[in-house]
Amino acid sequence: MEEIKKGGIFAIPELQNVRINIGEIIEEEEEWEPMGPHPMPRIATLRDWDFKLLNRYKPFYAPLCDMCCLCTYGKCDLTGNKKGACGIRMDAQQGRIVLLACLIGCSAHCAHGRHLLHDMINKFGRDVPIDFGPKVNIEAPLTRLVCGIKPKTIGDYDKVFSYIEEQIVQLADALHTGQEGSYMDFESKTLHMGMLDSLSKEAADILQIACYGMPTSFAGDGPDVPLVDVGIGTIDTNKPVIIVIGHNVPPAADIGVYLTENRLDDKVELGGICCTSIDTTRVYNKAKVVSALGRQLRVLRAGIADVVVIDEQCIRADVLELCQHTHSPMIATNDKAMHGLVDRTDDDPDKIVDDLVSGRVLGVVILEPDQVGEVAVRTALQVDKKRKGLSYILSDAEFTRYVNDCIQCGSCTLACPNGLRIGKANKSAAAGNVKPLADLFDICVGCGRCEQVCKKHIPIVDVVTKAAYPQLKAEKGKMRVGRGPVWDSEIRDVGAPLVLGTIPGIIAPIGCGNYPNGTKDAWLIVKEFAERNYIVTLTGCMAIDCALWKDEEGKTLYEAHHGGFDAGGVLNIGSCVSNAHIHDAAIKVASIFAGRPLRGNYEEIADYILSRVGACGVAWGAMSQKAASIATGFNRLGVPAVVGPHGVKYRRAFMGRPDIKEDWTLIDATDGSKVYVEPGPQDLLVACETVEEAMPMMAKLCIRPSDTDRGRSIKLTHYIDLSLKYLNTYPPDWHLFVRTASDLPIATRNELLKKLEDEQSWKIDWKTKKIVEGPIRAYNPSFNPTNLERLIRRKK
């Protein structure tokens, strides 16, 4: 007889693995791996792990606002860590605000994924298999790790999203007045949110890869994915141009299908801004990447687009106004960003096209992605004819008038996030030298704040664009198509060198374009580390921005370096959601190389990664709330991140204190002994003021306690060398990372031993060239570092 269990589940004793849930049949589950200790963790499940991290990397707060105005007890002044009327202190309030930012970021990724799931199930059904080809067996490392689920078809992601959604609501509840009061617990919740964010991204990318056949590990994929055009100059404006903006690819994919089916792919340009553009190139090989987020305002103002199609995230709130100005009809395709337009889904395409072309409406909403292609393309074909001959770039006369109008009042500089001296540049342009203005183009983040305050009503963004126009037209770069997952076979090949340290690390430039000093820094970071044989894995805006620059031979970094997950590789992993594959690569090192169980085993894998996988994210232009949740997701998994100087406005950082010895106690899992170790990685989240400072910082954050002496000597070489190159000095803390003489690079060993003797008073035996006294600990090649007592194999 069947036995009724809790929650309306029937178990039938004769059929051991069949359970029937009311409303849903849970099918026989393949026993792929025993379930680990923490499947689908709830808020408090991984709290112990979080507290281990938070005790070492104590939350650091730099409030952007000293008040709280979240409830009507307020406003409350919390300056000086005072308490508000509800009893919350400034530190907890900062934790609360960071949780709120991560809630927004994670919700964006989760809702994007859920939206995709709905659309994909509608279009393809629930049974689309998740098959990533012969080289990817672990198809969904984060899904396995966090949920304990091995997804076989896209329908399996229903459960995954339900889990994430429930957790998001629980975490949002903690933000309410009168809930959490401890900053440590707020941060534990934030780390939980970060983990959910990474899972959401993986889910979203897996769905689109599975349904659209984006590159994975079939022939021509992986390291061999093709190159695509990047840059404003690559768009042929003699053709009708459609510009897609956002992050959710189905509408753009439908445009690609319509163009192909109607043999218009050579007659119409399909270009994009931000992540939709990256994902469009993964499904339609004629698509072009016009720019990353930072140039959105300028691309729209330049009037390149005959039709603008927006989906979700990172779209300017004034996009419709901008489109109106350049007579470009707009199609909104996502219920999260409808901009006041009328929903015309299921309306007759002839009528919609007619309304858009005639200008009767500025734009429309079409929420069914498969209806977008036809409307967008037909509209573009007709609007292009009407817009022929119109130019939205300032004329020479207008330019001269504006630069002469400028009274150098400096209001724009005070409004500019980068403090750009526009007045000074205007003055020089008025005197005939436009270079200072043109030079601002790349440093400007395209926010438009300057124009809001200019009393002379100078369209500053247009003035700068005009000055830089010749260089803009010449902006033609190349980027590798987003390759998606790192292959299991690649992990097998590089797992050992990565953990032993002979490949010095994985550098992951990710995220937005709020750079302090322009896109060239993105290029410089990638170049420096790829040339030093790090593996450089890029996603999102940094993947685009670094493609705009070329070396002396005229090659972009994607052309100068291979695209494999190996020393010296420059990999475009894909859009923002694809950066889950960077988490996945680290997870696969633990699973494939070290044989650690994955299923429901987050804590152990994060512990492994923190101590052994030398990876460091860099979000040089981190801007959005998504960037906050992305970085926090990396942090919970044990991966540090460096942010650019604007990143201090996230308010919270996680930094360690090398001077507090107890903070750096690890356990040797072999015998349970406690070991004081060097501070590797020293920080989980830290900002650098300039790219020069970031270079050695990233190298330092790739150092791990598990490095072999050979690996450590390679990592130290780069750390010291980058510091000498960019700061003109030895790092003041390099000695902390020396355990034995063989940790020192052979070429400079004597010199470095001498420095240790002279500057740190270490004892050196010069006959044997050995260190007798000084290091934090001796090098032990069989050290098995962990933070988790439960992993001790046998107690001493």
Add this chain to the structure above:
Amino acid sequence: MVMEIPFDVANIAGPEIGGTAPPEVIGSYITSAKRPLLVVGSELLRGDFFLDIAIEIGKKGIPIAATGHSMKGFVEKEYTENVTYYNLHELTNCLRDPNWKGLDGGGNYDFVIFYGILYYYASQMLSCIKNFATEPLMRAVSIDQYYHPNARMSFTNISPRMEEEYKDMLRKLVGSIKR
């Protein structure tokens, strides 16, 4: 009363905002410090003059934390006597801890002078000091060409057109630091 506008106009933190002061006043305020620290950033590298001012302050016995990549300039000038590279985020993380031993092992500082640092980065670190380095109180001033509401004292915003005047202010400031 005319209120100065923060260099980044929207950077109004709350009820406690610092005042502006002329160089002599800031100089004598610095003189009142027991254990001051000069924190400099990469904007210092925009000209020899600015670097020299830092060195002059350093020569008065005030130790220098060189953040960003400003260290480069001190090495080139062959002045590294009491200069230590430190990441500004990490440094502020130490400054907020009364038990920190300082750059020389002599304990935390009671006074920090921010100079040559990217405006918004400096502002956030000054916010941390204002809000969390309160027991014992750490005083923080900025001597950049910006009004910094998160510092207890700073100059007014000084336009690039007034660069010579600003240089003059720095000279006066150095002159009025008595140690």
